[in-house]
Amino acid sequence: MTKQVDLKRYLKKHFGFDTFKGNQEEIIKNVLAGNDTFVLMPTGGGKSLCYQLPALILEGTAIVISPLIALMKNQVDAMRSFSEDDGIAHFLNSSLTKSAIQKVKEDVIAGRTRLLYVAPESLTKEENIQFLKQVKISFYAVDEAHCISEWGHDFRPEYRRIRPIINEIGEAPVIALTATATPKVQHDIQKNLGMLNARVFKSSFNRPNLYYEVRPKVNATREIIKILKDNPGKSAIIYCLSRKKVEELAETLVVNGIKALAYHAGMDAATRSKNQDKFLMEEIDVIVATIAFGMGIDKPDVRMVIHYDIPKSLEGYYQETGRAGRDGGEGKCIAFYSYKDIQKLEKFMQGKPLAEQEIGKQLLLETVAYAESSLCRRKTLLHYFGESYTEENCGACDNCLNPKEQFDGEEYILKVLNVVKEVKERFKTEHIVDILTGKVTSVIKSYHHHELDIFGCGDDEDEKFWLAVIRQALVAGLLSKDIENYGLLKLTDKGHQYLEKPYQIRLTRDHDFDEMEQESLSAGGTAALDNTLFSMLKDLRKKISKEKKLPPFVIFQDTSLEAMATYYPITLEELQNMPGVGAGKAKRYGSEFVKLIKRHVEENEIERPMDMVVKTVANKSKFKVSIIQSIDRQISLDDIAESKGIDLLELLKEIESIVYSGTKVNIDYYINQVMDEEHRDDIFYYFKEDAETDDINVALEELGEDEYSEEDIRMVRIKFISEVGN
Template sequence: MKATPEALLQQVFGHAAFRGEQAAIVHHVAEGNDALVLMPTGGGKSLCYQLPALLRDGVAIVVSPLIALMQDQVDALRQLDVRAACLNSTLDADAARTVEQQLLAGELDLLYVAPERLLTPRFLSLLDRAPVALFAIDEAHCVSQWGHDFRPEYRELTILHERWPGVPRIALTATADPPTQREIAERLQLQDAQRFVNSFDRPNIRYTVVQKENARRQLLDFLQAHRGQAGIVYCLSRRKVEETAEFLAGHGIDALPYHAGMAADARASNQRRFLRDDGVVIVATIAFGMGIDKPDVRFVAHMDLPKSIEGYYQETGRAGRDGEPSEAWMCYGLGDLVLLRQMIEQSDSGPERKRLEHRKLDALVGYCESMRCRRQVLLANFGEDYPQSCGNCDNCLQPPEAWDATEAARKALSCVYRTGQRFGAAHLIDVLRGGESERIHQFGHDRLGVHGVGADLDARTWRGVFRQLVAHGLLDVDTEGYGGLRLAEASRAVLKGEQTVMLRRVAGKRERERSASGRATAPAIELAPADLPLFEALREMRARLAREQNVPAYVVFHDSTLRAIARDRPDDRDALARVEGIGAAKLERYADVVLEVLRNADETEVTAP
C-alpha cells in the first residue's frame, strides 16, 4: 500500500474527512475485495474507486458509457496531478495510440473506457499485458434489461471476472430499485460482493410538482428566483426544446437548446458552454444529462412528465451535486399522461415490456398526485423507508387539502359516457361548464343533460379532477385513437353511488405563491455582504484560469471552496492548504494567484472611502 486512505484523501483531494460509507468502501476495495455500491448522485461515488486506484499497484480500468463524463473526470483528476486518461471515439488514432502506450508502460493510475471498446479483442489483449489494479463499472444499472438505460454491452462485462478473477471489481450506480439491484449482482457475477447501500435521499434538493396551466409562464415565474444560476429544463420533444429555449432567451435568460436532432457541432458547443460558463440554462430532451458532472446546477425543471420514477430521480439528481440547496420542479398535466400512454402502446415493445412501462409510469403519477411528503414517496420506490416528513418539498411546506369530490367525479364520469367516450378533457370541461362552442353544437352536446352541470367549478379545478380520475384508474386513455377518455371498470361503483372519491384540491394562485416564497436558497457557507466582492473576484479568477486551460470552471475550484476562501481570507500557503477542496497539487498550482486576489481585495478595502 502506498499510503493510508485518509492521508491521500487530504493530500490529493483536499478533503479532511470521508462522507458516509466512503471510508469503508475505499478500505474494502483497496484490500482487493469486490463491492456493489449504491449511492445517490453527488454522494461521492467516484472517490470510491479513484482512491483505491491510487492505493493499489497498477491502473484502474473504469468502465463508463458516458463520453462527456469521462473527459470531465480526466480533466478534474489531472488538476490533482493524478495520471488519468480515457479511450473513446473522440480520440484520433495518434491520441489513442499514445494512451495505449501509457497503459502498457504503467504510466496511468486510471483509464476510462467505454464498454464497447473494452470488449474488443485488441483492448482485452492490451489488458493482458498491463498491470490492472481494479475494475470499476460505473452506471451499473445499465446492465438491467428492464431499466431505463439498458446497454446490452454491460451484459458481457462478466468477462472481467472470468478472465481476471484475482482483480477486484466495484460496480456503482445512483439509480436502482431493489429488483434492479438484484439483477446487477446476478448479471455481473457480484453475488458474493459486499453491498454498500447508502440512502438515496438528496436532502439538499427541494421537490415541487405543479399543475400545468400556462407552462412557459409558470417556468418563467419559477426561474425568477434562479437568475444567473445554472440549470436544466427538460422537455419531451425536440420542437418544444427549441421553442422553450427561444422563449427563455427572449426574456433575458441565457438559455441554449440541446437535442439529438441538432447538428453535432452545435450540440457539442451548447453543452460546452453550459459546462464551462456560469449561469447558463440548457433546455434539453433526456438525450442530455447522463454523465454531466457539473456540480453547481441549481435547478432541474421538467416541462413534461418523465417516463418513470427512476428517470425522474436520475434527472433531478443532476441538481446540487455540490451539496448546496437546489430545486427539482415539475409542471405536469393530463396531456402528458395521455401522450406517454400513447407512446407506450404505439411502441414496438412486446406486451411484457409495455406492462412494465405502464407500471413505471403509474408509479411516477402516484408520486405526482400523492398528498404525502414527496421524499417519502420517492424513496419508497427505491425500497427505502423515510419515516419523518422532510420539510423540504411542496407537500411539507404547503400541505395539500383533500376534498370530497364524489359529486364532481360522478358528473365527470357521466359526461365521458354521455359524449360517447371519445373526447379529451378540454372538450369535456367545456361541456360541463356549459360552453357554447361550435364543436359543442356540432356534436349536439349542448342538448345533453350534463351540459352546464359543472358550472360551479372553474376550469382549473375540473382539469385537476380529470387528471386525478385518470391517475386513480377511474378513467382510461384511448391510446389507440386520439387520446380520448373512456370509463374504466372501477368507475361503476362511483356512478352507482357505492364509492366516494377524495381528491387533492388544486392550489390557488395565493397558495402557489406562498409555497414558492419558501424556497431554500442559502448555501452551506453563507457570506457576509462585505465578502461578496471578494467571492466574485475569485470567480473571475477561476473563469480566467479555466479558459486558459480549456477546462470547466468547477474543475479548477468548486463554488464552496471559493466561498470558504472569501470567508476565511487565508493569508499564506499554510492557511490556504487548510481550506476544504485544496490538496497539494492545487495548492502548488494556484496558491500564488489566489493569494494575489486576496491581497488586492485587502488593498481595495483599505483604500475605499
C-alpha cells in the first residue's frame, strides 16, 4: 500500500497539484489496494484523476472504457502533456488507421502505455480481446458508467456487454465512475458490472456556484441573444434537441455578431472536432449543440449553459448544467420551458417498446415537475439524486430569489396521504390525482375507486394544484416513489407518523407556464408594445391598402406590425428582422413604415431596444429553399411533404411563411389537380373582396366548413398573397 505522503508526491510529480480534492485520495487508496470502487462525483469534481494517478503508480496498463471519441482524444492529449513519453497514454477506436493501431499495440506490449482508452464497441472486437489477453492489466475503469442503465440519461446497449468481456480478457479490479446517478441507476450499474460489493464513494451533488433558472419559452432566440450580449466574451454552451435547430440557432447568433459554431452528431468528424477545438481554444465564445457535445469536455470556465429545449430527463439536465463553472467561478444555468416541447418528446417515444416508453415517460414527468415547481431548484435536484438539502433558501435559483407566496398545506397533505393509504400504495401520481379531483376514468371504474368515500375529496382544486402538493410531499420525505414499479406512490415512515400527528407545513403553488407564456406574448416578449405607434401603423396600412386596392393583411400581418411597434425598426434592413417581413416586402411597402417609425421615435425621444432587434438569417433557410426549388419543378405537394417528413398542413404553413415574407411561389399546378375552378375562385374572391382578416378560422366560418377544408383555404390564400401581394 502506498503511503499518504507518497501519494501526494506522485500527485505533485505527475500533475503539479499539492492537494487532493474532496474524496479523491480515499478513492485512489481503494483502487491501489485492488478493490472494486464505485465513484459518484459531479462534473468538475475531478473524476478522471481517480483512475489516472493509480494507473501511473501501478504496474501494467489500465483499460479505460469511455463512450466518446472526442473525450478520449481530449484525455490522451492531457495525459501526454504531463509526461515526457507520448506512449504513456493511447486510445483504441474506429478513428485510427491500421498503422496507428499497430503503433498503439507495440507501445502497450512494450509496457510503455499506462492508460489505454477503449470505446465499448472496440472492446467487443475479437481481435482486440485476443490482443488484450496478452497484456498485464492493472485495472478496468468504466467512465460515464450511467450508460449501462436504461434509467440513465444516455443508455448504450453495448455497455451491458462490458462485464462478460472483462471475464473473457482476464479479471482485474474495476472502478466505475459517473457524474449522475439516482439510487436506481447506481444499483443498475453495480449489478451489471458485477460489483455489488464495491466500496461506494459518493460526493455531494450540490454545486453551490451554479445559478438555476427556468423561463417560459417565448421569443427564446431573442432572449438568448440578449443574455449573450449582456455577457460579452463569456463561454457558453446552448443545448437544442434537434440538429436542424442547432444549425438555425448558430447561424442566427453569428449574424447577430456573436462568435458561435454548431456541433451535432450529423456533422462529419473533422468539422465536429475542429468546432470543439475552436471552443476550447476560445476562438469562439458559444457552441450550439445537441447532447452529443460536452461529455468530458474539460473547459473549466464555461459561464453559461442554456437549454433552448428542455432535456428528456433530470439526469441529462444535471449532467449538462454541470459543465458550467467547473473552476468554481460563476455558472448560470438557464432553461426555456414550454409544455408543448414535452408533448413533442412524448410523440417521439411512440413506436418504441412499451417498457422503454414507460421509462421515458417517467423521466419526462420528473423534468416537468422540476420546471413547473416553485420549490428551491437546488432542493428539487438534490432530492432527485437521493440527497437532502436543508437550507430554506439557496439564494441562487429563480425560485429562491423570487419566492412564491406560501399557504398552510396541512389539510391538503393529509388528503393526499389518506388517498395513497386507502388505495394500498399501489397507484401512480396521476391515479391519486384523479381520485382527489373526482375524475371518473375507465381505470378508476375498473378498480371501483369512484365508490370510495374519499373520491372527489379535493375537487375544489384542480389537477395542477394536487400535482404540486404531491411533489412537495415527496421532497418533504412523507411519500416516496417506487421507481422499480412504474413510480407507485408509497407512504414513508415519516408519512405514517404525519398521519398520526399532523403539523403545519407551508406549501406553494406551481408556476403556470401556459399563463406565463401568454403574458409574455401579449407583452411582446422582452419589450412592451407601443399602442400609439401600433394604431398609427394600422392607419398607414389601411391607407396603403385603399390606394393599392388590396386587403390590409396583404401589406403586413398584425404580428409584423406588433413587432414594429415593439422594436422600432428605422431602416429597411432592420425592418427585415421583423417576423413576416422579407426583402421583397420591405422593398415594396417598407419605406413609408420606417419613415413613420423614425418620426415617432424622434418626436417622443424613445430609446429603442436596438440590442434586441434580432437579425434573422436570410429568411430562406436551406429547408425553405429546397421547398421553393421543389415547387419550381412542379413536384406534387404531397410528395414534397413526405420527403421532408412532415404532413401537408405543416408544409402549407412553411409555404405561407415564405409568401408572407414577400417571395412569390406558384402552386397553381397542384391546386388545379385537387380543386375545381369554381371552388378555387370562391375562396380567392373571398380574400380579395370580403375578408377583413386573413384568419383561417374566420374564413372557414364565412365560407362554410362543410364545403371547404382548411387545406383548400390555405392553398388559395397562398396563391392570393403570392399573386396580389408579392
